[in-house]
Amino acid sequence: MSKKLFFPLAAAILFLNGCKPEDTFDGPNLEDIYGPFFVTELLTISDESVDLAAGESTRLNARFSKNLNWKLEIIGLSSGARHVHEEFSSVMDYNWNGSTSILPMFRQESCEVMLTFENQLDTLRDTLTVQSIRPLQGFVLSDFESGVNPGWDPFIQSGANMSFIVRNNGQAAQGNNYYDMGGTVAWDWLIGLLDIPASAYNVEHFPLSNNPSDVYFNTMIYKPAAYDNGLTLIQFREDDNGDGNYTSGQEDLWAFEIRGGADGWSTISKRYSDIVTLVNGSETAPIGNGLHEPDKIVKVSILFLANPTSGYSQAYLDYITFTTGGPLQP
């Protein structure tokens, strides 16, 4: 090959090798931003009467002309429970297993299904029926459907307007009943407490995994809009030495606080390995062997506290349970 031709040809080959047009593009699809929106396949529900207690779920489907943000809402017409799912896509292919995004949980009731789209007026609606509620998850300390466990040991101060009672007035987060804690105690932070010993369930220790990263403590708690001064302290007493009892000052006492938060019901889940030792609300060194041993818990205590100068305080409890492998999915 002529020397004169070599370099121009080499450069041309090098260049042409790189100049391949690409059939992909960067960024979001402009058709999704500017393209017309219309529903290509209407909302369908595979099972319009779903038996959640039997583990059934129902599949909801729809198709649209372009990718966009859409929101699926399933609303309990009796309970007001809400399940919300949002996605950016042109296809809705969603399986609902009865879970709840916004408490209370779904009951046996009719539900409205609503599908809305960002920046679009269109709304697709349908209904379905929850035949039975979801089965309880984990080792349930109480959902108060049968009142307070007789093995529990409550302590209630003799303050003013004390409640500490199971109520059934349609406001429960799960089922029909919940536990109302409230009152005014002008001389002490403690308003009342519930001691929940393992013996209430006819066991020496709560039947939990020995892996603290795998165990979650969960409860549903209600903060009334009118009262922000309540503080709920959850304590876990461990039997470090295996004698079947907790010895104060010698064995581990883990705790966490629930204060503030949004008004209404919310689900609190805490991984057991993340719980610390508290003294007067401040984290401190563990008292016992310092190991998180959920399989050695002998007592759970729920203390309802408030600043004595702050007046009346109130909170509700429901669905107290230990779950394994992940937090409670209401």
Next chain:
Amino acid sequence: MKINHIALVVSIFLFETAAMAQQEVRKITFTGAARAQFYGDHYQSQNEEDTVTVPKLNSGNTLVDLGINMRPNPQMEIQGMVRVRNDYGGFWGAGVSFDVRQLYVKGVAGGIVRYQLGDINYKLTPYTLWNSSQELVSGTPFLFQQQTDVVNYDHFYNNDNSWRQQGASAEMAFEFGKWIKEIEIKTVATRLRTTDFSETNDRIFSGLNLGLVQSEHLRVGFNYVNVFDIYGTSRSSATFHHPVMTVTMNYNRKMGSWLHTLEGEAGRSNWYYKQQQEDSIPDWQGKFADAKYKIKHSDKGIYGSVQVKYVSSDFRSIGAQTKRVNYTGSMSAFQRIGNAQILRPITMIDLMRESGLYTTQLQTNLMAFAPQYDNITPYGEATPNRQAAIIKIGYENKKSPLSVSATYYRGQEVRGEGTTTLRGFERYEVDASFNAGRFISADDKDASVQIRVRNDRTYRPGTESVPGINLSSRILTAGMDFEFKKQWHLVGAFQLLTYKGFELKSIRDFNQEIYNFSELNLEGSEQLASAGMKYSFSDRAFLSVQYYKFFNHKNEMEEALFTNKQWMLLYQINF
């Protein structure tokens, strides 16, 4: 290949030690510059009665850059320069600042390696380390260029497109007797960022250039630059890595009176974070190829070139893509305007004078740019996502007062943004100057006229639902310099920018991914007219008085309809 001999070459470098040894070299010399600059601005809103903005503003400064150059021996040079600046209105210490402007040591070690430590002006190639000129106000007539030169000088922007860095460099060369004429080795390492001992690591720029000179006709090169974080210099476990590797070639051959030159560069880049906890930051792996054929007639002064280039969408090279202009920077004159005191949009006159709009540090991510100023090559030659052909023809002859050049750029994206349909780009530009000085006067007075026209267009067909893109901008620049009396110059300049059209500007997140588009319905104009007088004390000193009238119109903002009248007094001396 048998090498007859290897000679260590030092003489090719600037440090001509042999020559210096024979001459009597001053051990200490003083260098530097002095400048006095004064602005008198008058802002006027054209759309509403602006009762909030103070319309007149006087500002300026006087400064001296005083450098000491020491040569303790013929192989070593030490340069230190301090800047003493006094802002207009500053007395008795108020408004006075002292800065170290330059500090370096350089020399030749063992007669073999040329080194420099401290402040370094360094460049490699347009795709590895290259400080591209700012848009709109580069290559303007003398009158405008005076202001831009002040900004460039203050930010160490040199005509050779080098970046001012702080670090160390070393260079050496080997000369061969047969087959290969010479091999040059250049290395550089600078620190771009210092640790904050928390979440920010030390960031280093390193570069290597190997140049092989086969003959006077053929030269090939290999370039490797890498920007990287040093793990362990902070608590962050994520480190940034950005290697760019290129090969270059230059081949020339003279056939008769025509000099033919073929030059090219091709390479790859990578941009990624290592040890990132969340695997959310993508790797950017890109490539490019650039080839250019040039031809020039040695007698007639005719020249031309054809260039073809491809730069992939993912090509990143922060040494070459960092812009001088930081469009998120702040301005000192009329930063907020209107009764609502909104931020004033950046205009061409701001690019000429506002120091706060310029950066001196290489930027990790692609910087913001103004599509109305330059939508085609906002990041210089290394602008990503471009494939183009560029044709240039021109005429320049010392025997003729006229020089003219015309450039045509036609290109398109490599990868679409939001669609597979590619944007197309078109630019034509004509530059002409007429230097009549020595043709009309025996004592070689300056008399020149310069004119430039540039037309840019960006287009992309739309669909039934997606609007098409069609943005055009036109720039007309004209200037004159007439030496009506020895050393007295009458100068004038005019620049008009008009732009109109629709563009969907991509919005990138911190990881450089496009996550949205911003609709730009642009229509506006900027007009700058100026006249002045200059007295040249010598080639190194002048005093210039200028009057500017600037008019801005932008359809997006009512407040952007304003005029700015400006007086500027500039005295400058280099010594």
